[in-house]
Amino acid sequence: MNPKRAPIAELARDYREDRAEASDVIGRTMDAIERAEPGLHAFVSTRREKAMDEARAADAAFAEGRPVGPLAGIPIAVKDNMHIRGEPTTCASRILKNYVPPYGSTAVDRLRAAGAIVVGKTNMDEFAMGSSTENSAFSPTRNPHDPERVPGGSSGGSSAAVAAGLVPAALGSDTGGSIRQPASFCGVVGLKPTYGRVSRYGLVAFGSSLDQIGPLSGSVADTARILQTIAGFDPMDSTSSDVPTPDWTQALDAPIREMKVGVPKEYFVDGMDAGVAERVRAGIDRLEGLGCRIEELSLPHTEYAVATYYLISTAEASSNLARYDGVRYGLRAGGDTLQAMYRRTRMAGFGPEVKRRILLGTYALSAGYYDAYYLRAQKVRTLILEDFRKAFESVDVLVTPTTPTPAFRIGENIDDPLAMYLNDIFTTTCNLAGLPGVSVPCGRIGGLPVGMQLIGNHFDESAVLRAAHHFEQDGGFDG
Ligand code: GLN
Secondary structure, three states, rough: OOOOOOOOOHHHHHHOOOOOHHHHHHHHHHHHHHHHHHHHHOEEOHHHHHHHHHHHHHHHHOOOOOOOOOOOOEEEEEEEEEEEEEEEOOOOOHHHOOOOOOOOOHHHHHHHHOOOOOEEEEEEEEHOOOOOOOOOOOOOOOEEOOOOOOOOOOHHHHHHHHHOOOOOOOEEOOOOOOOOHHHHOOOOEEOOOOOOOOOOOOOOOOOOOOOOOEEEEHHHHHHHHHHHHHHHOOOOOOOOOOOOOOOOOHHHHOOOOEEHHHHHHHOOOOOHHHHHHHHHHHHHHHHHHHEEEEEEOOHHHHHHHHHHHHHHHHHHHHHHHHHOOOOOOOOOOOOOOHHHHHHHHHHHHHHHHHHHHHHHHHHHHHOOHHHHHHHHHHHHHHHHHHHHHHHHHOOEEEEEOOOOOOOOOOOHHHHHHHHHHOOOOOOOHHHHHOOOOOEEEEEEEOOEEEEEEEEEOOOOOOHHHHHHHHHOOOOOOOO
16 A cells, blocks of 8 residues: 555545445555565554454444544554553563553544554654664664665654555654654655644653654645644643644645745755755745745754753653663563662663663753753753744744755664764754644655655644645655
8 A cells, every 4th residue: 555545535535435444454454564574674563453353343333334533444553652551562662571551642542533543553763762763672664765774763663654655644753853854764744743732641751841742644634634633632741732723634725825934044054965955945946936935044043952952852861761660660670679670670671872861861960060051951942942933923934954864874873873863953943942843755865755844833733734735736745
């Protein structure tokens, strides 16, 4: 199944008009996953039996004319840091070995309540820390466009599953770019909604002031459909916002003529791949051709974003990950004393990148360094937010590259954490400022996809989705 040929709306129509059966679609999806997996490694676990039971239940509902949800029978994949009640969540970490959550995540529960069928949990960098899925405790996911290259990360299993045509959509999480960067590397659409737009209840926390759940899919319309289902207030997440959710699928077609599009000059930097800059510039020209008014502007604090992000996210991670101590979750290593048990569990359970982040974050929060690092990072974060505030006084959306390069080779950056972190220079700003951002494909370099990022004002997913949709309609994503 190719997501471009079988987007969610088409599949839903086939069900309605009796041209397809959910058990057949899910059965074929599971077969395709089984065939692809040995070379792809997009999934940590699959749910063949449960998914087939759910598909048969959907078919029975169709046959009896019972009301079904808007996503009835639609196969989706879910990043393995979101809970399904009673089924394992691993976060691609050894420390969650055999952990089974007693509750489900709101975003996944809402998709399932709308009828979607989860076919499996996708691979990721351990605890969502990384940009390549190479930090998975299992094996790295391969990029469907070139198996020698990474699919991006940390939601690399989700982006690869969509790009390989195994599912029309998947959920990812984005703390500093983990939906948009893999979407860009795999040539699919990936949306990080506004902070607070989607409940994180049941999402394993990484950086709580940054984390957000969002969809990856083959088209903007399907992205809007998934957002529609997962967005909205949830009393179980105190950071979820009680703001109305517009009808995004309806909003897509509203014209974008006269839309004001800002191009921040700091997002075209020395050292980035010249081909990426050129494809994104060509994309901006296409938006201009669609009637958008393009304006160059400046977001002067952009250069501090990576440093700020790696202080705040590691500080929050060091605190969030303190709970994995061998007592309450998953793995427990033996030890003569409680301290020894903690130490041995954490030594054995966490991979090297997670340990590096915990150390960095603990250091940034420690007495004597707190003011110099953590507090200062919080102040710079405000300056970055102020830059955006100013920009959105004069433009509706901002356009930038999603990443400075196309997908890199497996192993290429693994021994150089700084090179890996620099991958995030164009994506972390959205998280620091809490803004919505979408990555859409805007061409290729030697067969490898290039992503263009559209950033909107708080809670203005409509603007970025509309611009992205018109861009897609006008000559497609490879144009
Ligand atoms: N690549 C970034 C990091 O390693 C972003 C991760 C994410 O968004 N979860 O932290």
